[in-house]
Amino acid sequence: MSLIRKLSLYTIVMLAIPLVVWATGWQWQGDENVIFALDYPLFWLTETGSAPYALITCVVLMLWLMGLTRRHFSWLLVGVVCATSVIGTQAVKSGAKFVFAEPRPYVVQMMGEQTEQFYELSRDERSVLVNERYKGSEYPLIVSHRAHETGYSFPSGHTIFAVSWLLLFAGLLNNVQSRGAVLAKIVVLFWSAMMLISRLRLGMHYPIDLFVSTLLAWGFHIVLFLGIVPRLVKLPLFQRRG
Secondary structure, three states: OOHHHHHHHHHHHHHHHHHHHHHHOOOOOOHHHOOHHHHHHHHHHHHHHOOOHHHHHHHHHHHHHHHHOOOOOOHHHHHHHHHHHHHHHHHHHHHHHHHHOOOOHHHHHHHHHHHHHHHHOOHHHHHHHHHHHOOOOOOHHHHHHHHHOOOOOOOOHHHHHHHHHHHHHHHHOOOOOOHHHHHHHHHHHHHHHHHHHHHHHOOOOOHHHHHHHHHHHHHHHHHHHHHHHHHHHHOHHHOOOO
């Protein structure tokens, strides 16, 4: 299977999540529908894509990729590709959030038609307001997550982060035939899918956020793997030693 088809296949799997949500008509209805056994594990999983824990996730996944691709690529090349992916896609996400300035689902529920007033506050003031609104909640960890994530909704940074790592594993392991590589792709696929689901279940994003974010990650990595990586591989600095 060609690289572009493989990247597209993994992207389609991720796109299926918001598509199924649209097809079923599911909508976030607030904390009244929280399922503790489901949503608290999703909270801990979503934290792997939240600052500062996302940095640990990046290090772990990058080292994992370096180990799996050691016979194919230099560790420096893998590091540069991973860094380019994470920094580049997050820059795209930040720019898009600034342009579109769409409120999160929980902000809409909390503020009604006064969402603009919420975003006129400083981030610290927003956090205080969120904590006051959900004071006495049965789910303090979820509340603390919302108080930390008071930015805009569209697109989803967590989605771009997770899908980007999935596509990095798919791309860099494209020609790696080993049980370890297969296992790694399965694990990262599951983690990515659960990340997208967590953003919906916790009231942080709408399905459109996930859909567009996934497409943004796909487009970025098509350019990365077809336009940039082939050039980097030819440079002496990134030649594999031994």
